Amino acid sequence: MQVRKFEARTMKDALEMVKHELGPDAVILAAKDNSKRFGISGGTSVEVTAAVSEGTLRKKQFAEQKLNQRDREVFSRSPVRSQRDFIDRVVNKHVSEQPRQVTQMRYADILEDEQRQLQQRELQDRQVRPEPSGHYGQMGRKIPRVNIEEVEELQRQAAWNAVQAKAQSRPAQLAEVSKAAPQIENSSEDAEQMALQAKNKAQSEELSALKQEIAGLKELISEFKKMPQSFVALHPGANEGIPYDLSAVYEDLRNTGINRQNTLNIMNAVQENLPKEQWKKPSLVKAWVAKYLMERIQVVNDPYQGKYHVFVGPESQGKTTSLIKMASHLVLKEKKRVAIVSLDTKKAGAKEQLKTFAQILNVPFAVVRRRDHWATLDQKLAGVDVILIDAPGLALKTTSELDTLKQLLPPVEYGRRIHYTQSVLSRDDQAFEAARRYQSLGFHDVIITNLDESVQHGLIYNFQSEFGVPLHSFGVGSRIPEDFEPASKERVIDLLFRLTQVRKEKLG
Template sequence: MQVKKFEARTMKEALEMVKAELGPDAIILSARDNNRSYGLVGDGSVEITAAVSEETLQRKKFAEARLRDEEKQKFAKSSARSQKDLIEKMVNKHLEKNKAPRAITSQRYIDIDEDPMAHAVQDTRYASEAAQVRVRNAAQRAMSVMQDQLQPARQKTAPTPVLPILTAAPPKAPASVAQATVAKAMESAEMQSLKNEIANLKQVLAHFQSIPQNFVQGHPGADFGLPYDLSFVFEKLIQAGVAPEIAADICEKAQKELPSLKLKNRSLVEGWVARRILETTKTTSAEENRDAKVHVFVGAAGSGKTTALVKMASHLVVRENKKVAILSADTFKVGASDQMRIYAQILNVPFTVIRNATDWYQIMNYMNSVDYILVDYPGLSLRNAEEGMNLKRLMPPASMKARVHLVLSTLAKDQDTTELGRRYSVLDYQDVIFTGLDESVQHGTIYNFMRRFDVPLHSFGIGTRVPEDFEFATKERVLDLLFKITQANKQEQQVL
């Protein structure tokens, strides 16, 4: 799917750009008015985010390639409905022209590639049914033989009818006895053979019933009751690192809100899911960042707290020309406060160490001389309640209205980030910062944490450069990380 942003002075111009670039079937994901000036003249602008499937875009390019220059100009100026009808007409004409005759076959029509394991189950089912038929036939044959054996006995016990005296033929006792003996032996051998066959078939059936019948896996999302039409987008979210239950929740919403016929349109489903991700993603606003004067950075060791603090301090000093003070409450790790002191000297900003809660009352006297105060706290796992209480005692007083940022790494497992979020909930953090985006290939952990704890995303650390590799979180950035939109566009440009 192609997702692009278009910026123009008016909404009409932006829509014309979308139609010219992506075609009449493009889906509008979002539209907003930009407060910043457009170009050099200082006018306002409109920004539209649109998406279109690869197949639809190729159909548009195919139709445009077969038009003359004059026809292309008329095509560009025509309405979206006219463009759509012309594209459909040209594509259908090309398909009918190159359509090869199909041979009539007696085999059933297959919509999708069949799973070889499904054939295995079907063959096994047929083998089971055949075995049952064989048992049934063998049992019938055995009953028939037993009835034939019992028939002579019934004739012996029946009353002998009175017959007229006739001239009897000479007795042939030896031949009759021999035939009866041979017949009885044959019947006994046949009975024994049938018994053995029935016993063998019973063993086959017992063995088949002992084999688990769920060895064939369904399509992705089948365990959550999702239809096959949504399996592709469910699998795409899982590959991006989104938790299965969260991906299933998104697909269930799509199944409820989209008609069943539209679920077969992959581009439409993918566009709906992209819009759903944008709607459910929460980020901190610029007003919330400006209103908070004290920013506290907490998190486990190795999560990148110190780097995130330095990047944010550099951003405020270099790009926004703000007065910043850096504080360190990390007295547990050897050299942690000395390292932060060096960073403060490089930025030429005030620095001090917080050793106990009473130090905050002295710092409150200097708050009016700075715009922001950034505090680095020790990296603790909070395995027990005592660590949490000690960390909570060093927190700023409630009157300072500090904003607590929980810093997590995208390299951590999804389960580990969830556990850290639960442990650090005793500090009442307001948002979360994710670092190491450049080192991770799956970024679904970001969306999972935001959905599970219902906290907004503050900012991202995307590299080692200061302050270039620091950016405030946006909804579009989260969507880009999950769908790899920017990465796909870069690969296409390299190919071209």
């Protein structure tokens, strides 16, 4: 038998957890409401203790194995009666497909049982059941009432027949009768003794089985008492040691894309610094977490500092688009004199695309193929405020690619700023692996792109925590230059907690 504890906000949610984990035949042992209230609405939490036998749980698990993932979800949402009927059908079908046995008992046992039953019936027949009038014989059969005269006549007839019998046969018959009498008596006594032994054996076996069952229950109760009574199963973060009161905030952080380790660090900080009585108020916990993140998020104070700005990163991360957006922003809104330079001479159409945009913005455009070109270019572009440089999108999986890129970059003494571009659509492991290959270039900050295409923005915090570089700017759409946005801490908090989205939903 398995005994489990479940805790949820409502009794309905707790019973759904019981049904999902233990099946429709689980037995509710206890239920109670927690005395403390939590949340803005002041709802209580319900704790339910349920149990189910091992056999019943195995039947449920066996039935669920016959379903695919989609059908399992439908099964878990089905009513109790439907679940029970489905489990019975699956188990009965499985049993019917098994080879049938003629009998589960050995032939010798069957014969012994038949003999025992015959002996018990004989004992019952031999039992004397006297009634007050005394008209029962030794075999328990009732003697019919007769007249005294008829009895005397029968006695005289029997005496006459006895006189006519031969004298020599009478002793032999009497001897046989006297010899058989003890055997019958001994046989009766043996049958009674065998029946008594069988009865005692059955009672002994039943008593032994009952003792074993009681011992098993005592052991189960003993193990259950050893379990910590504050243990709560199945709430988010339970396996990580997160208390139930903080499970909602833990789940929100994980859903927004913040990875497991960073989420655990945040929740540990909550437990260490926030009073325990405030854990039951998710709004207060979220406010504390927002303040905690604001203190650790880094942003570039002056995103346009320096003259040379190099945009690096793998392909399909929005590197060229970010350069074009920043150039448009500087020209149209900041009124800066800008020049665009391409280092990518291998990708088809790369320099042509940048040249087209340079013509649209009416700014100088150049292509650098060797490092010594920078001295000449620096002289020709002396009157320019900002030079934006588009580096080739390389995977940097070989040393030669890294050396080639280093040779193309402007000299360090020019005060260059290297911006690494990263799409928020990438997985953490892919983003971290690519960024580590570019670390040897010494990029100063990161530009996060494709914010409008994702519902999870936890990579922003994960990337900064991993590499310790500040945020430069965001790419939030395809419009130029409207969708270029300098990074801010408030914007990151808004993305992580979906504050603008929630506000729009409330107004709508």
